[in-house]
Amino acid sequence: MTYILKTSHLTKTFQxxxxxxxxxxxxxxxxxxxxxxxxxxxxxxxxxxITNLIKPTGGEIELFGEKLSEDSFQVLKRIGSIIEYPFFYERLTAQDNLDLHCEYMGFYDKKAVKDALELVNLQNLGKKPVKDFSLGMKQRLGIARAVITKPDLLILDEPINGLDPVGIKEMRDLFKMLSQQFGITLLVSSHILGEIEQIADTIGVIRSGRLVEEVAMSSIRDMNTEYIELTTSDSRKAAYVLESKLNILNYKVVNEQLIRIYSDGMSRGELAKGLVNENVDIESLTIKKNSLEDYFMELVQGGEGVA
Structure with missing residues (x-):
């Protein structure tokens, strides 16, 4: 199989x-x-x-079946990207910025500029300079610049940063449309796991520089077993009652106040009655399902912030 993007043993060493x-x-x-x-x-x-902004210390990168090198100019023209914060000519308009980008890329299509601005809902801004844009507007313009040439591969680093909920939904729909209608491949990083869960076909989880998991989102959804989450003032006592009194062994003590119970042999009502009869304090008893966030936190071993 020929992959749009493939990295092999990619390594980067700093100092x-x-x-x-x-x-x-x-x-x-x-x-x-x-x-x-x-x-x-x-x-x-x-x-x-991947975008050739820095050179690997070791390993290889293949783009569209071709090994990336210092001379891979034509290959890189097939990529659109936002890496970190998008920068623009602040005194120019959104359209002027996109015109300049197209000139630089050797892409001459005035209609494409108009279409890209409409895609991200930045049309009809007149002569408003980019310096007067909000963070969310600049992020939208960055996405417009990345997609204007209809690249084969779109690399987006935190693309919904600064957007409000309406803007996030618009971008979510845009990414799905680019993938489904135009066949564009997207590599998207985000700290909003719920958004990745809604759009991703595959996830890759990196920790301390190592890729610890690469898995289809459908596989994660298949693992989304239902469980009962018990919040109590004393998880040790609750765990004792679950095992010795209620014969429930399939549970996980998350912390001093939280237990996840995976047994399917007892209803929530029966469980509540059994715990109350043994004087276990119940603050809440909720039916839940595992999510991408649960899966992710399990992989990174609990508790680091994401970005």
């Missing part, structure tokens, strides 16, 4: 420290690949290596 280690990932045409990891895990560094 004697491996910030990316042995990362091998694969993206197929038209898929949305959600790239997740804690702060400082190496996501942006990987994206910069």
């Amino acid at each position: 004697g420290k491996d910030v990316v280690q042995d990362v091998s990932m694969k993206l197929t045409q038209g898929e949305i690949y959600g790239f997740l990891g804690p702060n400082g895990a190496g996501k942006t560094t990987v994206m910069k290596m």
Whole structure:
């Protein structure tokens, strides 16, 4: 199989420290690949290596079946990207900025500029300079610039940063449309796991520079078993009652106040009655399902913030 993007044992060392280690990932045409990891895990560094902004210390990158090198100018023309914060000519308008980008890319299509601005809902801004744009508007313009040439691969580092809920939904719909209607492949990092869960076909989880998981989103959904979440003032006592009195062994003590109960042999009402009869304090008893967030936190071993 020929992949749109493939990395093999990708490594980057800064000042004697491996910030990316042995990362091998694969993206197929038209898929949305959600790239997740804690702060400082190496996501942006990987994206910069793929776009040839920095050179790998080791490993290889293949784009459209061709090994990336210093001379891969034509290959890079097939990529659109936002890496970190998008910068513009602040005194120029959105249209002027996109015109300049197209000139730089050797892409001459005035209608494409108009279409890109409409895609991100930035049409009809007149002569308003970019310096007067909000953070969300600048993020939208960055996405317009990334998609204007209809690239085969779109690399987006935190693309919904600064957007309000309406803007986030618009971008979600846009990404799905680019993937489904135009066959564009998207590599998207985000700290909003719920958004990745809604759009991604595949997720890759990176931790401390290493890719610890690459899995289809459908597989995660298949693992989304229902469970009962018990909040109590004393999880040790509750765990004792579950095992010795109620014969429930399939549970997990999350912390001193929280237990997840996976047994399907007892209803929530029966469970509540059994716990109350043994004087277990119940603050809440809720039916839940595992989510991408649960899966992610399990992989990064609980508790680091994501970005």
